[in-house]
Amino acid sequence: MKLNEKFTVTIEDLTHEGEGVAKVDGFPLFIPNALPGDEMVVMVTRVRKNFGLASKQQLINPSPNRVNPLCELFNQCGGCQTMSLNYPTQLIFKEKRVSDSLKRIGKIDTVVKPVLGMKEPWHYRNKAQFPIGLSHHKLSIGFYRQGSHDIIDTRKCHIQHSIMENVVKILRDFLEKEHISIYNETTNTGLVRHLVTKVGFATGEVMVILVINGKHLPKSHLLVEALQQVNGLVSVVLNENTKRTNVIMGKENQVIFGKAYLTDRLHHLDFQISPHAFFQVNPAQTEVLYDKVLEMASLTGSETVMDLYCGIGTISLFLAQKARKVIGIESVEPAVEDARANAHLNHISNVEFMAGPAENWMPQLAQSGIQPEVIVVDPPRKGCDEVVLLAMIQMNPDRIVYVSCNPATLARDLRILEDGGYQTLEVQPVDLFPHTSHVETVVLMSRAEK
Ligand SMILES: C[S@@+](CC[C@H](N)C(=O)[O-])C[C@H]1O[C@@H](n2cnc3c(N)ncnc32)[C@H](O)[C@@H]1O
Known part of the structure; x- marks a missing residue:
């Protein structure tokens, strides 16, 4: 393939950045502003070893799933990459992305449930x-x-x-x-x-x-x-x-x-949020996500639960109402202060928050012999540090609930947990970010039968 060469292609897929993917003799080309189902002429703008970049030259047949984007800045602003794809099709491609990442990166071939989307996917960001x-x-x-x-x-x-x-x-x-x-x-x-x-x-x-x-x-x-x-x-x-x-x-x-x-x-819990603290940006879908976390944790009231990367203690406080004790770990100090204040605000006392990186706390806690029945993790995009995953395995919980905003690091981390004796039981994506290529996923793992 040469620079400036032109091809007529049909877009098959979307990258995690929302670019269209087409293949020419099996060689993938990434094309901005192209949607699955579009037939178009493209020109190669860069060639790398395993993929190329191309630009749209002429749209021959638009995808039947194209819609007029509501926003007049669409294609200029870097925010909503997929607004010109109808919403149900956006969800199908998010499901596919999670499934492809699990297979390709994590070597995990499992059913991914249809993405839980929004009824009204507009004005959702806080x-x-x-x-x-x-x-x-x-x-x-x-x-x-x-x-x-x-x-x-x-x-x-x-x-x-x-x-x-x-x-x-x-x-x-x-x-x-x-x-x-x-x-x-x-x-x-x-x-x-x-x-x-x-x-x-x-x-x-x-x-x-x-x-x-x-x-x-x-x-x-x-x-x-x-x-x-x-x-x-x-x-x-x-x-x-x-x-x-x-x-x-x-x-x-x-x-x-x-x-x-x-x-x-x-739901029924109040949270104070300070300027530096993380709070999920789509509150309506956060309730859907947290309900799923609680369902997967399936607590009876007798469990010790850990909530790693707990932010201002949102998930911790929902878990605490159904568990014996919850321990939250979070690296941003003001968020930990919010978490403690939030426990107080909601009259919840069976929860303890630890300030500092999970990779510092977890090996120490595993060494101390703590054995939570359930561990929930909700790390940033880069996923969990390997020492955190190894400490989790050492703690030997019955269930792990992994909340992720990045299917690639999720897949990498699930592989480590599977190698450590856990099996992936349920994968549920939730759409926290309509019209963008981002997707949130919650996964239930349990200790595999020996
Ligand atoms: C995706 S947010 C999840 C927060 C919370 N579970 C929620 O739903 O609001 C990830 C959190 O991990 C925290 N964090 C980032 N790196 C960390 C680390 N190494 N150890 C502990 N917490 C960390 C961030 O400050 C952020 O609050």
């Missing part, structure tokens, strides 16, 4: 992170353009809670009117770099975090005054990030209005 910059000397608050750091000025987003639009408008007016300097990531100069908003879907509480390249925001009282128009505003925080980095938030927070956290509710 958290937005908008970069702020100057684009052609004009203030831009929005999302990064696909594959670049160019900011697309965004007035409307169909997957965010709509309250965000008002917050962005107020901030824009303030920055323009008061001539506040805007961050330039090339020179690491200028002040205002990111807006992060969080909203509690059940409580209506709103937190606004402004990330600045410094300690002081001129005329911040005017911003706070203007933000009071936002229904449910409970917290405004300045976050200091002076580093030349892609990491959005720095360590230091200054609360300039209201509380240092917002509160939301999942």
